[in-house]
Amino acid sequence: MKTFVLLLSCFCLSCANVQKPLDIQGHRGARGLMPENSIPAFMKALEESVTTLELDVVITKDKQVLVSHDPYMLSGICSKPNGEPVTKEEENGFNIYQMTYSEVEAFDCGSRGNARFPEQEKMATMKPLLSDVISLVEDYLDKNSLPKVGYNIEIKSLENEYNVSQPEVDEFSELVLGVIMERLTNDRFTIQSFDFNVLKHLHKAYPTVRLVALVENKEGVEANLEALGFTPEVYSPYYILLTKDDIDLIHKKGMKVIPWTVNDRKDMERLVAEGVDGIITDYPNLAKGLRE
Structure with missing residues (x-):
């Protein structure tokens, strides 16, 4: 009997120490390897066994979620439809909120590559619709008998851009959720934003939607939560600003902590050892086996 009790105690202790699976999120798909936020980037991320696709959305003139x-x-x-590179002086003239999707899809944002990511494969690719991304990803998973992945979708919003390069917060949120909720259940996606006005609106209007607070300031966890006014599902800071004490505090307050954007294996290993729940990275290939 004593032997049985001892074995049972050891078993329970072992169960208590089992770590939950680490959430590996492919940033903009797999920006270090493929053109960002493109269909090829998302497919590459799936090949690299991410558990979540991280991506960003904006709105076109004809109210498409891009x-x-x-x-x-x-x-x-990006290059213009005639193949010439967009110049710095031309950027503001190509405001997607003032362009229809048919105009947007004529631009190539992959052939030139990205100087910041020399490993990125150069290929002609356009900015896709969110609806198409979800459909193609889900088809790929089904056809290859792969487990479902999550979608961490950032609403790109700035207060000084309301009605300039984006709609107001409520319309923006409704357009995005209108696409998502037709295709995914609540457990398959999170909505993230640096704009706390977006998160406040969603918390009130869609209380069952899981929200992620993106942070890149030095105000600290307590001050940011006070500014937000509620506790989100996930606290997602720039990894450089994250300390072990922060991680412990975030967990104590009932949130997961998933830092961005971690592109060095040693940094990944350190953060995992300190207890983060996930990693957002441009190089999902570098994140394999982090908890093995």
Whole structure:
């Protein structure tokens, strides 16, 4: 009997120490390897066994939800329909919120590559619709009998850009959720934003939607939560600003902590050892086996 009790105690202790799976999120798909926020980037991320696809959305003139980090065509990566690179002086003139999707899809944002990511494969690719990304990803998972992945979708919003390169917070949120909720259950996605006005609106209007507070300031966890006014599902800071004490505090307050954007294996290993729940990275290939 004593032997049985001892074995049972050891078993329970072992169960208590089992770590939950680490959430590996492919940033903008797999920006270090493929053109950002493109169909090829998302497919590459799936090949690298991510558990979540991280992506950004903006709105076109005809109210389409477009997967893009910026509401303007960036000179560093995009080319005009005639093949000429977008110049820095032209960027503001290519305001996606003032362009229809048919106009947007004529731009190539992959052939020139990205100087910041020399390993990124150069290929012609356009900015896709969120609806198309979800459909193609889900088809790929089904056809290859792969487990479902999550979607961490950032609403790219800035207060000084309301009605300039984006709609107001409520309309923006409704357009995005209108696409998502037709295709995914609540457990399959999170909505993140640096704009706390977005998160406050969603918390009130859609209380069952899981929210992520993106942070890149030095105000600290307590001050940011006070500014937000509620406790989100996930606290997601720039990894450089994150300490072990922060991680412990975030967990104590009932949130997960998933830092961005971690592109060095040693940094990944350190953060995992300190207790983060996930990693957002441009290089999901570097994150394999982090908890093995």
